[in-house]
Amino acid sequence: MEQTGKRKRVHINNISLVITVVLFILMFLFGSVKYNNFLSLSTFLNLFNDNAYLMIAAIGATFVLISGGIDISIASTIAFTGVSSAFLLERGVPAFLVILLMLLVGIIVGCTQGALIHYFKLQPFIVTLAGQFLMRGLCVVISERSIPISDPFFKTMALGKVAVRLGEAKAWNGKIYYYVFILLIVFAAAVYTLRYTKFGRCLYALGGGETSASLMGLNVARTKIAAYGISSFCAALGGIVFSFYTLAGFGLQNLGLELDALSSAVIGGTLLTGGVGTVAGTVVGVMIEGIIQTIVTYQNLNTWWTKVTIAALLCFFIVIQRIIAIRAEKSKGKNE
Amino acid sequence: MRETWNRLSEKQYFRPLIIFIIILLFNGIVSKGEFFTLSIVDGHLYGRIIDIVRNGSKLMILAGGMTMILATGGTDISVGSIMAISGAIACSIVNGNIFPSFNGNVAAAIILAILAGTVSGIWNGFLVAKIKIQPIVATMILMVAGRGIAQLITRGKIVTITSETYYFINGGYICGLPFPLFIVLFLVGFLVLFTGRTAFGLFLESVGCNPTASKYVGIKVDRMLLAIYTLSGAFAAVAGLIESAGIKGADCNNAGLGIEMDAILAVAIGGTNLMGGRFSIPASVIGALIVQSITTTVLALGVPAAYIRVLKALLIIIICLSQSKQFKDLVIKRKMINRKVVGS
Amino acid sequence: MSAGNQLLTVRNISKAFGKAVIALADVQFDLNRGEIHALLGENGAGKSTLIKVLTGVENKDQGIIEMDGRQINPRSTQEAQNEGISTVYQEVNLCPNLSVAENIYIGREPRNRFGTINWKKINADARELLDKFDLHINVTKNLDHYSVAVQQMVAIARASDIDAKVLILDEPTSSLSSAEVDKLFQIMRKLREEGMGIVFVTHFLDQVYEVTDRITVLRNGKYVGTYLTKELPRVELVGKMIGKDYAGLKEAMNAKWPEEAERQEKETFIKLVNVSSPGTVKGFELTVKMGEVLGFSGLLGSGRSETAKVLFGIDPISEGEVKVKNEMAHLHSPLDAIRNGIAFCPENRKTEGIIGELSIWENIILALQVKRGIFHKISRKEAEELAKEYIEKLQIKTPGTEQLIKNLSGGNQQKVILARWLATDPEFLMLDEPTRGIDIGTKAEIQKIIMDLAGRGMAVLFISSEIDEMLRCCTRMIVLRDMKQVGELNGKEISEEAIMRIMAGGEAS
Structure with missing residues (x-):
C-alpha cells in the first residue's frame, strides 16, 4: 500500500529524498574516514539523542508546510516552553501538570495563529513572525537568566538511557535516552495521521489547492487551523524534550532554529509550495543537519559554520525543487 | 487654508503624524515639560527629542527600504543580519x-560594508525574483546564515574600535544637528524622489496589487523585485554602520537583533497594507519615529524593556486585523446586529 | 409532472454583489427526480451565480431553496454535499498533487475496521468506477499526470459517485472531445434512470437538444421561463436567451464594415513562421493583416489563448521566427511586444487585467507608462486628460477618474483595460474573451469598438467562446484544435456549421 503511494510521487519527492539519503551516507563516510572514533553506533544514535527536540518540532513544521503555509514561530515556542516549564518547576508545580499546561499552551498558540490566518486572511508569515516575537518577548518577561531544572521526573527523563549493544567492540555500543522514545511515538503518530486519516489527506489536498479542496467539500478551516495547532503542539513538546536535554530553561535558546526545522523539511523532500512531503524525509533532513554539526565539532570549527552550511544546503535543495518543478511542467505539456 | 488642511488630511502620513504628535505631547505632560527641553552644548543640540531622532535613525532607514518590499507583498527579515555583517566588516x-592593506581606512570600511549589504540584497532579490522562493524563506536564509557569516568575519569575537572618524557616523554633528539625521534625510529623500518622480512608485503599487496583471502590461516584475531587495540590503548596511558606530564596535550576536520586526511595525503603523499595494515612505518614516518614541516612552514609564517586544508583536497583529477585510466585515456585521437589536 | 416527483425547488432567489451588481433577481428553478434539466442563458445571465448559491459557495440574499420539500440553506460546499448536491465545474477543481483514486474518494474515504483509510479499497473502487466511464488509467498516478479531459472525467466520476440526489454539471464539456461527450451523455442518461436530478449548464445548443428534458432560461439575472425541450424550437430558445436586446445587437452589428475589396489591400502586420513554445503551441503559422478582425475559434485549451500569450511575449518562443512589418522581431517579454505595437487584453479580467486597488486613471496610463519607460513619468495633468478622453470615448460609467477600478462593473472594467491599451496607440490589438461576463448592452458597445478600430486600419485578433459574436465581428477565422491550426475560413465562408465541423475534427480544410 505504502508502495503505490510512493511510486506516484517519484518525480519530486523521491529525487530529493534519494539525494538526501545519499548525501547522508557520504557525509557519514567522510566523517568516518577523516576522524578517529567517528564510525560508531553512538555517533549514529547521538544524532537522535542530540536532535530529538528538533525532529519533533520539524515534524510539526512539516504539517504546516504540506498545508501550503509556513510557521516561523517554532523556535520561540520551544524557548518559551523551556523557560516557562523551568520557571514553574522552580516554584514547585508538579512535573506532569507543567507538561500538560505547556502542551495546552502550544495548541492554543497554534490554533490562534491558524484562526487569524484562515478567518481574517492574514499572511502566515506576518502572523507567525508576530507569534515568534510574542513568545520570545514572553520568555524574557518570565526570566532573563537561565533557570536550572532539578525536578526528579525531568532528571529521570534527561539522564535515563537504554544501552544498545550490537557487538563486542566499543564502536558497536551506544545509548538511547528515554526522551528519544517520545520522538518515536510522535513520528509514528505523524506517519499514521498523514497517510491513514481523513485529516491527513485533507492536509495534502489543501496544499494542492485551497479552492479545489473547499469545492470538494473538505473542511478547509478545520484542517488549516489544526495544521498550525499541531505545529505549535509539536514545538511545545519539542521544548519539553529540549528541557529534558539541557535541564535548564533559557529564553534566548535556539535562535534561528526555525530555519533548521524548515530546511530539514525541505531537504527531506517537502515542497515549500505545499501539497507534497513526508515526515520520514524530514527526519532524514534533521539527521543530515546533525551530521553537519558533528563534523563541525570534530573539525573544531566555529559553530556558526553549521548554520551557514545548513543555509547553503537549503538553497541547494530549493533550487533542485524549482528545476524539477519547471521540468515537470514542460514535460507535461509535451506528453499531453 | 482649509483646503490645505483637507489636502493634508488625505495624505497617508497624516494619521501617523497625529499619533506621533500625541505621543510627544503625552511625554511632555508626563515629564512636566522636561521632554521638550532642548539644550545647546558646544553648539550641539541635545534633548530627548534629539535622542529619539538619533536612536530612531536606523529604524527610519530600514523602514524606507522595508516599505517598498512590503508594498509588493513580500518581506525582508534579513535586515538585522545584514546590519551585523556590515558592522562586522566595517569594524574589522x-x-x-x-584587509590590513587598507590601514584601517574608514572610507574603505564604509564602502566595503555597504557593498556587502548590497550583495546581500542582490542575493535576497535573486532568490525571490528569479528562483521564486517565498520572500519569508528566502530572507530567513540570510537572517540565520548572515549572523553566522558576520561571526566568521569577526572570528566569533566582539570587535571594538577606536576611531573618532568612525564614531562620527552616529555621534557627529553638523550645524548643531546629529549626523544620522542627515543620513536619513539623504536616503529617505532619495527614495521619495525615486518613487515619486519616476514611475517606479506606480509600478511598485501595481506589482503589489496584482503581479500577474503587472507582468501582462509589460512591467518587468523580476527587475523591480531585484531592485527593491538590493536597496533594502544596502540601506540595512548603512543602518549597520550607524549601529556599530554607536556601540563603538561590532557585536554580531546582538547587532540589529529583532529590528526587522520594528521595521515591519513601523511600516504597518504608517498605514501601508502588509498584503501589498498602496504605500507611503514618509508615512513609514513617521511610523519608525512612533515605534522609537513608544520604546522611549514605555521605558520612561518604568516598564521593563522585555514587555516592549510583546507589546510590539500584539500591535502588529492588531494593525493587520484592522487592515483585514474579513475582520472589518465581522465588526460591521456585529455593529449592525447591535443596532437592529437596539432599534427593535 | 406530479408534485411528488419534485426534487429541488428554488423560489424567489435574489443575490447582489455590492450595491451596483444584481446577479440574481427573483429567480425560480425546479428540478424533478430522474430529469436532465438545462440551465441556459448568455454570459452574465446569472447561471453561475445560481449554481454558486445552490452549492453553498455564495450565500443568497433572499429566497427559498427546498430539497424534497424540506427547506435547506447550504452555507458551504460541504453542507451542500451533505444535502445531496454535488457539482462539477468548468475548470477542474481537484487536487493535482493527489492520485486519481484519492481525488475521487477524498473526504469520504473507505476505512477498515480500525478506522484507518483503506488504500486497497480506494484504488480498487476507483478502478471499478472509472471502468464505467471507459476510462482505463492508472488510478494510483497523480492527477496532474493526465490531460485536462481525463481530469474532467475524473471530476464527473467523483461527483456522480458521491451519494448525491442532485448533480450539477457547469459547462463540463468545454474541454472534452466529441467521443468523450458521448460517453458523458451515456452516463448522464444512466444516472437519470437511477432517479438522479441533473442540472446541465452548457453553451452548446446541440447538446441541450440531445440530452435534456427541460430547459430553464435566465437573462440578466432574471427568470425568463421553463420549457419542455422537445416543445421549444431552437430559434425561439435563442430569442429567449438573447431577449429584446437582440435588435440592439443587430444595430451594433450593422455598424458597417467597409467593403470587402477595400480591406484586402492592407499590408501584413505580423507573420509567424513555424513558431513553437514549450508546452503550448507547436509549429504555428500565422499572418495578420492591418484592418482585419481575425477570430480564433476552438475549445478551451485548444491553443487560442496560448497563442496570444506567445505573441505577447508572456510564454517564450523556442523555435521559429516572428516578423513584424517584414522585420524580424524578438518578443521575449510583454515590453518587447508593446514596443512592437502589440496590445493584449487577457482572458481573465480580474486576475490578469485590472489592478484592483489602483484608480481608473492609473489603470489607464499603466501600459503607456511602461512603453515610455520608468524615467519618463507621465505628468498628473497628462494622465488626467488621457483618462478623461477615454472615459468619454468609450463611455465608461464612473463618478470620476479617481475611482478605484475594483468598484466598477465588469463591463466598465473591461473598457478601462481597453483604454489602457488604446492609449499605447497599438497597431495590433489582441482581445481574449473581452465580453465574458458583461451585460449585453456593453457587449454590443465593445463589439462596435472593435469593428471601428479595425475599420480605421488596426489589426485585431479576437478570441471568444461565443460563436455568435465571432460571426458578427470577424472577417477571417482560424480554427484551432490541440494547439494546432486545423482550418481557416474567410469572409463569406464563416458560418457556425463550418466552424463546428472543423472544431469537431470532421474536416481540416
Missing part, C-alpha cells in the same frame, strides 16, 4: 583585522 577593516 577599521581595526585592521581584515
Whole structure:
C-alpha cells in the first residue's frame, strides 16, 4: 500500500529524498574516514539523542508546510516552553501538570495563529513572525537568566538511557535516552495521521489547492487551523524534550532554529509550495543537519559554520525543487 | 487654508503624524515639560527629542527600504543580519583585522560594508525574483546564515574600535544637528524622489496589487523585485554602520537583533497594507519615529524593556486585523446586529 | 409532472454583489427526480451565480431553496454535499498533487475496521468506477499526470459517485472531445434512470437538444421561463436567451464594415513562421493583416489563448521566427511586444487585467507608462486628460477618474483595460474573451469598438467562446484544435456549421 503511494510521487519527492539519503551516507563516510572514533553506533544514535527536540518540532513544521503555509514561530515556542516549564518547576508545580499546561499552551498558540490566518486572511508569515516575537518577548518577561531544572521526573527523563549493544567492540555500543522514545511515538503518530486519516489527506489536498479542496467539500478551516495547532503542539513538546536535554530553561535558546526545522523539511523532500512531503524525509533532513554539526565539532570549527552550511544546503535543495518543478511542467505539456 | 488642511488630511502620513504628535505631547505632560527641553552644548543640540531622532535613525532607514518590499507583498527579515555583517566588516577593516592593506581606512570600511549589504540584497532579490522562493524563506536564509557569516568575519569575537572618524557616523554633528539625521534625510529623500518622480512608485503599487496583471502590461516584475531587495540590503548596511558606530564596535550576536520586526511595525503603523499595494515612505518614516518614541516612552514609564517586544508583536497583529477585510466585515456585521437589536 | 416527483425547488432567489451588481433577481428553478434539466442563458445571465448559491459557495440574499420539500440553506460546499448536491465545474477543481483514486474518494474515504483509510479499497473502487466511464488509467498516478479531459472525467466520476440526489454539471464539456461527450451523455442518461436530478449548464445548443428534458432560461439575472425541450424550437430558445436586446445587437452589428475589396489591400502586420513554445503551441503559422478582425475559434485549451500569450511575449518562443512589418522581431517579454505595437487584453479580467486597488486613471496610463519607460513619468495633468478622453470615448460609467477600478462593473472594467491599451496607440490589438461576463448592452458597445478600430486600419485578433459574436465581428477565422491550426475560413465562408465541423475534427480544410 505504502508502495503505490510512493511510486506516484517519484518525480519530486523521491529525487530529493534519494539525494538526501545519499548525501547522508557520504557525509557519514567522510566523517568516518577523516576522524578517529567517528564510525560508531553512538555517533549514529547521538544524532537522535542530540536532535530529538528538533525532529519533533520539524515534524510539526512539516504539517504546516504540506498545508501550503509556513510557521516561523517554532523556535520561540520551544524557548518559551523551556523557560516557562523551568520557571514553574522552580516554584514547585508538579512535573506532569507543567507538561500538560505547556502542551495546552502550544495548541492554543497554534490554533490562534491558524484562526487569524484562515478567518481574517492574514499572511502566515506576518502572523507567525508576530507569534515568534510574542513568545520570545514572553520568555524574557518570565526570566532573563537561565533557570536550572532539578525536578526528579525531568532528571529521570534527561539522564535515563537504554544501552544498545550490537557487538563486542566499543564502536558497536551506544545509548538511547528515554526522551528519544517520545520522538518515536510522535513520528509514528505523524506517519499514521498523514497517510491513514481523513485529516491527513485533507492536509495534502489543501496544499494542492485551497479552492479545489473547499469545492470538494473538505473542511478547509478545520484542517488549516489544526495544521498550525499541531505545529505549535509539536514545538511545545519539542521544548519539553529540549528541557529534558539541557535541564535548564533559557529564553534566548535556539535562535534561528526555525530555519533548521524548515530546511530539514525541505531537504527531506517537502515542497515549500505545499501539497507534497513526508515526515520520514524530514527526519532524514534533521539527521543530515546533525551530521553537519558533528563534523563541525570534530573539525573544531566555529559553530556558526553549521548554520551557514545548513543555509547553503537549503538553497541547494530549493533550487533542485524549482528545476524539477519547471521540468515537470514542460514535460507535461509535451506528453499531453 | 482649509483646503490645505483637507489636502493634508488625505495624505497617508497624516494619521501617523497625529499619533506621533500625541505621543510627544503625552511625554511632555508626563515629564512636566522636561521632554521638550532642548539644550545647546558646544553648539550641539541635545534633548530627548534629539535622542529619539538619533536612536530612531536606523529604524527610519530600514523602514524606507522595508516599505517598498512590503508594498509588493513580500518581506525582508534579513535586515538585522545584514546590519551585523556590515558592522562586522566595517569594524574589522577599521581595526585592521581584515584587509590590513587598507590601514584601517574608514572610507574603505564604509564602502566595503555597504557593498556587502548590497550583495546581500542582490542575493535576497535573486532568490525571490528569479528562483521564486517565498520572500519569508528566502530572507530567513540570510537572517540565520548572515549572523553566522558576520561571526566568521569577526572570528566569533566582539570587535571594538577606536576611531573618532568612525564614531562620527552616529555621534557627529553638523550645524548643531546629529549626523544620522542627515543620513536619513539623504536616503529617505532619495527614495521619495525615486518613487515619486519616476514611475517606479506606480509600478511598485501595481506589482503589489496584482503581479500577474503587472507582468501582462509589460512591467518587468523580476527587475523591480531585484531592485527593491538590493536597496533594502544596502540601506540595512548603512543602518549597520550607524549601529556599530554607536556601540563603538561590532557585536554580531546582538547587532540589529529583532529590528526587522520594528521595521515591519513601523511600516504597518504608517498605514501601508502588509498584503501589498498602496504605500507611503514618509508615512513609514513617521511610523519608525512612533515605534522609537513608544520604546522611549514605555521605558520612561518604568516598564521593563522585555514587555516592549510583546507589546510590539500584539500591535502588529492588531494593525493587520484592522487592515483585514474579513475582520472589518465581522465588526460591521456585529455593529449592525447591535443596532437592529437596539432599534427593535 | 406530479408534485411528488419534485426534487429541488428554488423560489424567489435574489443575490447582489455590492450595491451596483444584481446577479440574481427573483429567480425560480425546479428540478424533478430522474430529469436532465438545462440551465441556459448568455454570459452574465446569472447561471453561475445560481449554481454558486445552490452549492453553498455564495450565500443568497433572499429566497427559498427546498430539497424534497424540506427547506435547506447550504452555507458551504460541504453542507451542500451533505444535502445531496454535488457539482462539477468548468475548470477542474481537484487536487493535482493527489492520485486519481484519492481525488475521487477524498473526504469520504473507505476505512477498515480500525478506522484507518483503506488504500486497497480506494484504488480498487476507483478502478471499478472509472471502468464505467471507459476510462482505463492508472488510478494510483497523480492527477496532474493526465490531460485536462481525463481530469474532467475524473471530476464527473467523483461527483456522480458521491451519494448525491442532485448533480450539477457547469459547462463540463468545454474541454472534452466529441467521443468523450458521448460517453458523458451515456452516463448522464444512466444516472437519470437511477432517479438522479441533473442540472446541465452548457453553451452548446446541440447538446441541450440531445440530452435534456427541460430547459430553464435566465437573462440578466432574471427568470425568463421553463420549457419542455422537445416543445421549444431552437430559434425561439435563442430569442429567449438573447431577449429584446437582440435588435440592439443587430444595430451594433450593422455598424458597417467597409467593403470587402477595400480591406484586402492592407499590408501584413505580423507573420509567424513555424513558431513553437514549450508546452503550448507547436509549429504555428500565422499572418495578420492591418484592418482585419481575425477570430480564433476552438475549445478551451485548444491553443487560442496560448497563442496570444506567445505573441505577447508572456510564454517564450523556442523555435521559429516572428516578423513584424517584414522585420524580424524578438518578443521575449510583454515590453518587447508593446514596443512592437502589440496590445493584449487577457482572458481573465480580474486576475490578469485590472489592478484592483489602483484608480481608473492609473489603470489607464499603466501600459503607456511602461512603453515610455520608468524615467519618463507621465505628468498628473497628462494622465488626467488621457483618462478623461477615454472615459468619454468609450463611455465608461464612473463618478470620476479617481475611482478605484475594483468598484466598477465588469463591463466598465473591461473598457478601462481597453483604454489602457488604446492609449499605447497599438497597431495590433489582441482581445481574449473581452465580453465574458458583461451585460449585453456593453457587449454590443465593445463589439462596435472593435469593428471601428479595425475599420480605421488596426489589426485585431479576437478570441471568444461565443460563436455568435465571432460571426458578427470577424472577417477571417482560424480554427484551432490541440494547439494546432486545423482550418481557416474567410469572409463569406464563416458560418457556425463550418466552424463546428472543423472544431469537431470532421474536416481540416
